[in-house]
Amino acid sequence: MNKPSTSPHDSADSVPAHMDAHTRKLVASAKIMMVDDEPINMRVLQLHLTAQGYGRFVSVSDSTQAMAIIRTERPSVLLLDLNMPEVSGLEILRDVRNDDDLKQLPIIVLTSSNDPETKVEALQLGATDFLPKPVDANELALRMKNTIVSRAYEQRLMHFDALTNLPNRMYFSRLVQRLVKSSPAQTDKISLLLININRFKTINDTFGSDRGDDVLWTFSQRLQAVFDKSDDVSPLKNITSVSSHCISRLGGARFGVLLTFSEVLKDESGLLDWLPNIIADLEIPFVVDQQDVYVSISAGVSALSVDTRSVESLINNAETAMRFAQKLQPPGYAFYSSDMMSIAKRALRMENALRTALLNNEMSLVYQPKVNVSTGVINGAEALLRWESPELGFVSPVEFIPVAESSGMIVAIGQWVLESACYQAVEFRRNCNPNFKIAVNVSIRQLYEAGFHDMIEQTLKTTGLPSSALIIELTENMIMDDVESNIEKLSKLRDIGVGISVDDFGTGYSSLSYLQRFPIDQLKIDRSFIMEITQANVKAPIVKAIVSLAHDLELSVVAEGIEEQVQLDHIRLLGCEEYQGYFKSRPVNAVEFERLMMEDLRKCA
Known part of the structure; x- marks a missing residue:
């Protein structure tokens, strides 16, 4: 029987x-x-x-x-x-x-x-x-x-994940497979929300892995709470179009939420009512060793369709969307589209090409003059990286720098940029201006390398450039990523005489109370504010406020993006010390840059 x-x-x-x-x-x-x-x-x-x-x-x-x-x-x-x-x-x-x-x-x-x-x-x-x-x-x-x-x-x-007690990637994969087999007609209404805690490694590096585990466990509890519709404070409390099947930890600081929608999800419009609120709830600061630790979240959403019947395709598409969201300012969320896959494939080609770019001498530096507002003479320069790939042609830094950061290659590239710029600055000081200063951009990945400070010291020693002639530039959002740790790191650089400049100031979210604690020397006004100065009677209150704030903090100010005489006249009236922009020169190679400086010397003679 x-x-x-x-x-x-x-x-x-x-x-x-x-x-x-x-x-x-x-x-x-x-x-x-x-x-x-x-x-x-x-x-x-x-x-x-x-x-x-x-x-x-x-x-x-x-x-x-x-x-x-x-x-x-x-x-x-x-x-x-x-x-x-x-x-x-x-x-x-x-x-x-x-x-x-x-x-x-x-x-x-x-x-x-x-x-x-x-x-x-x-x-x-x-x-x-x-x-x-x-x-x-x-x-x-x-x-x-x-x-x-x-x-x-x-x-x-x-x-199940041992730390959070959430289902893991294997459980999640099998669940999706069962759903597809059991109700194929309903799979078009199933989507994956992939959530990543950005730069989680910095928490582990700063506080240790035990504290990092505490943050992950707390985050998992918070994630379950925001998707609990029975909770009165859940952003989904009154949202009837979506329900969650399963919350999983897919690995590292990455979590997945399997969602079912009442109708087929075709674009981001079905997310607008609730996803921004969920991200806001997840980004509430964590308390670690009696300190508030801020995190940012990136989220990618992909939907099951004829083209994504496999679990791996669903996850890969959500991951592609999540990486796209990481590039947004500030990081947010994105819904997967086929265009993203083309971008992802190009990024992969770019990553492969980057691995040999330095070895094959495909990278070079150009120099954007930093000009004294009062005299019109070049005081220094910002070193900017350029890449001409035999396979990809000219690749914009806006494209390849994020790829270099995510792959970790930015550390080696950044070291090459610093060393090359310092060697060139020594030549500029010898040939043209003994007071010349060089500014070099640093990424968050470089800043958090264990030997970053030692690398700076060794480079100065090797090249013979005085520490007072080097300025390290960081973006406003970078320095606010982990305030206490960054204050300590930047103080070490300041102690050896290196200048610190905050780039793109005014576009981020820095707190004035924190700003006065940072060991910085200079603020750079983002060009978006300078562009508003189109005629002499324009007030440009943000530019005025930044210059006033900087001077109150005894910092110098550099205005970026000066292209017109009216803009230069405006910042001169405000007492801005230096400017960069096409009004003086576009970024040029070392030979052309030296010619510009020699031209300034002849005018002053």
Whole structure:
């Protein structure tokens, strides 16, 4: 007989009292499948196992149907007789172990065969355990209990993240596969929200991995709370168009939320009502060692469709969208589109080409003059990186710098830029202006390298450039990423005489109370504010406020993007010390830059 058979004593009350509550629950819920060509054997075993608390049974006496029923019923444990007509137990055992969906199934072999070779073969084929017939029912029950408990523990380790207790990537993948198979008509309404904590490594580096784990655990709790519609403060409380299936930790500081929408999600419009609020809730500062630690979140959304039936495609598309979102200012969220894949493929080609760019001398520096507003003479320059690839042609820094940062190559590239710029600055000081200063941009990845300060010192020593002639430029958002740590790092540079300049000032979110604590020397006004100065009577209050603030903090000011005389006149009236822009010169190579400086010297002579 081939049918599920349930004991009339199917109740947790029949489980022996010596089992703990968790084991009782496991035993009571386990589905036991028996394959034996003698039905009487199965009925006897079922009676004994029922007395031990097992209550879910499937009995199969026709071995030719065994594999089909195993695939349908998905038992917790398979009790398998070896000696059966037509299809032997060894054949079934082999088929189960060769099936990707079944190969982890615990199989206890029961046989009257005394042949040791048969036993060895069964174990080699992957039998979990082996018992001779006639079977001691108590021993079988004990071995089954141990197998089920062990299996449950393995499944827990295999499918759940040990730190957050959330389902892991494997569980998530199998869940999506089941959803696609069980209701293919509804899969167009299923989407993945991939959430990443940006630059999480800096938390580990600054506070240690234990504190980093605390942040991840707290973040997971916060993530579950914001998707809990029963919580009155959840951003999804009154949103009926979306519900979450599963929240998973997919690895590192990356989390996935499987979402179901009431209708097919075609673009970002279906996210606008709730996703920004969820991101805002997730970005509330964490308290680590009595300090507020700010994090930023990037989120990518991809939907299951005809083109993304596989789980990996769903995750890869969400990852592509998430990386796109990381480039937004500030980082936010993005919905996957096919255009992003083209961008991602180009980024991959770019990353591969970058690996040999320095070695093949494809990179070079150009220099943007920094001009004294009062005299019109060049005081220094900002070194800017350029890349001419044989494969990709001219690649804008806006494109390749993020790729270099994400791949880690920015560290080697940044060191080359610093060393090359310092060597060139020594030449400019010797040939043109002994007071010349060079400004070099530094990325967040470089700043957080353990040996960054030592690398700066060694470069100055190697090139012979005085520390007072070097200015390190960082963006406003960079220095606010981890305030206390950055104050310490920048103070070390200041102590050896290196100048610190804050680039793109006014576009970020720096706090004035923090700004006065930073060991900085200079603010650079972003060109977007300078562009507003189109005629003499324009007030440009933000420019005026930045210059006033800088001077109150005893900082100098550089205005970027000066292209017209009216702009230069305006910043001169405000007392701005230096400017950069096409009004003086576009960025040029070292030979042309030296010519510009010599021209200034002749005018002043």
